[in-house]
Amino acid sequence: MSTLAAIAFARSDGTQSRVAQDDEAAMIERAKADSRAFGPLYRAHYRAIVGAIYRRVGDGHAAEDLAAEVFLTAMRKLDTFEQRGVPLRCWLLRIAMRQVALWARRNKRRATTARLDNDRAADAPPSDREAAARARAALLTLPERHQAVLALHYLEGLDLRQVGATLGCGEKAVKSRLFRAREALRRRLEKEPDR
Amino acid sequence: MNQNTRVDSVERALQLLRSEQWTGPDGNPKIEEALMRIASTNKTPDRAVARKTLYLAVGAAFLLGAAGASGARAIYDYYTIGWHSSDGSDFAADVRLENGQMITRDGRSVVFHAQEDAAPKEAGAHKLPDGATFTTKGESAPAPAPDATPK
Numbered sequence: 001m002s003t004l005a006a007i008a009f010a011r012s013d014g015t016q017s018r019v020a021q022d023d024e025a026a027m028i029e030r031a032k033a034d035s036r037a038f039g040p041l042y043r044a045h046y047r048a049i050v051g052a053i054y055r056r057v058g059d060g061h062a063a064e065d066l067a068a069e070v071f072l073t074a075m076r077k078l079d080t081f082e083q084r085g086v087p088l089r090c091w092l093l094r095i096a097m098r099q100v101a102l103w104a105r106r107n108k109r110r111a112t113t114a115r116l117d118n119d120r121a122a123d124a125p126p127s128d129r130e131a132a133a134r135a136r137a138a139l140l141t142l143p144e145r146h147q148a149v150l151a152l153h154y155l156e157g158l159d160l161r162q163v164g165a166t167l168g169c170g171e172k173a174v175k176s177r178l179f180r181a182r183e184a185l186r187r188r189l190e191k192e193p194d195r
Numbered sequence: 196m197n198q199n200t201r202v203d204s205v206e207r208a209l210q211l212l213r214s215e216q217w218t219g220p221d222g223n224p225k226i227e228e229a230l231m232r233i234a235s236t237n238k239t240p241d242r243a244v245a246r247k248t249l250y251l252a253v254g255a256a257f258l259l260g261a262a263g264a265s266g267a268r269a270i271y272d273y274y275t276i277g278w279h280s281s282d283g284s285d286f287a288a289d290v291r292l293e294n295g296q297m298i299t300r301d302g303r304s305v306v307f308h309a310q311e312d313a314a315p316k317e318a319g320a321h322k323l324p325d326g327a328t329f330t331t332k333g334e335s336a337p338a339p340a341p342d343a344t345p346k
Contacts, residue, residue, distance in 0.1 A: 035234030042230060043222050051217035060219055068226045075230055132215060135208035154209040182205050189204045 025083055031075075038075045041088065046071070049092050055155050056100045056147075058136050062107075066099045073099075090166040093156060094148075101144040138188035146181035153178060273300065 024044070030037040049070055054063040073095050074081075081091055139147055145167075152158045152166055153174070160171045167174070273289040276297070290297040290305055297305040 036231060038234060039227055039231060042227055046222045046226075047217065050219065054217045054219075055212050055215045058215070060217075063217070064219070064223060064226070068223075068229075071226065071230060072233070075234060128211060131207070132211040135211050138208065139212065150209070155213050185208065186205045189208055 024088060028078065028081065028083065028088060032079050035075055035078075038078070042071050045089055045092055048089055049096050052093055052151070052156050053096050053100060056136065056140070056151060057103060058133060062103065066096070066103055069099050070096045086162070086165040090158065090162055093152060093158075094166045097144075097148040097151060100140075101147060104140045135189070138185060141188055142181065142184050145177065146184050149174060149177045150181045150185065
């Protein structure tokens with residue numbers, strides 16, 4: 001199985017087989033030594049990253065712009081990435097979450113309006129599309145730490161350990177943060193003032 | 196409002212967002228091309244230029260489509276400079292600053308040599324209107340005119 005194929009078969013819940021991890025580790029080392037070797041990493045993770053961003057911003061064009069930023073940042077800072085059991089995807093997701101939060105801050109009005117991306121969600125029932133847009137707007141108004149923990153765990157399927165490794169905290173802290181974040185999201189959805 | 200209703204509203208919101216799938220392509224060749232271009236450059240002019248390069252790549256992919264879209268190019272600020280040669284000729288050229296060198300639009304580097312009888316102020320650091328600086332060599336040089344040699 002080729003390197004790319006091994007990574008493509010990585011499970012959607014964020015875990016990877018040992019073979020794929022070893023292959024990726026070698027690719028990362030090559031890219032650290034020579035940025036021109038970053039291409040395979042980009043191709044292996046692009047879909048996961050742009051998908052994660054799209055779920056957050058609901059706009060395909062903005063998602064591609066932000067994904068470009070994420071990979072540019074990753075390529076520039078790859079030498080700071082340390083392979084200690086945290087998959088590269090988690091590291092990329094952390095950069096993506098940061099980019100989304102910055103985007104939401106820059107585009108406050110757009111981000112917090114229940115925007116519909118009609119081209120890409122046309123096959124969903126109107127009520128679901130509107131509800132998704134409202135949910136997205138509510139999530140984007142939460143503090144950045146709450147957005148990140150909810151998105152990584154519930155939208156991207158990372159387990160508590162991976163979320164902790166991604167955000168630099170322990171599992172207990174993740175649990176606690178998840179509880180508070182869910183409560184904050186509930187208040188937003190019910191249009192209650194944040195406490 | 197009971198607890199079940201509260202949980203349901205959050206669960207439903209997260210479920211809806213989770214179900215939103217990216218339906219675009221698995222990769223954007225323009226972005227990858229721009230990344231590789233940046234990677235191939237020993238020293239990228241600055242982050243803003245790199246970002247412009249990537250946005251240009253994304254914009255080109257969307258607006259022009261794959262066919263006919265020209266490759267992404269870095270965007271530079273060009274300055275028009277002029278000089279007076281010792282033989283009486285006047286010259287002008289558009290240059291960009293890259294790694295401390297002045298580069299013309301066709302990729303040639305421009306090097307100024309101070310004349311032996313040049314005033315001291317003609318050598319050293321010079322400031323362009325927007326604050327960017329460049330330096331001219333202070334040593335004496337045989338060629339009185341600017342020397343534009345292929346890079």
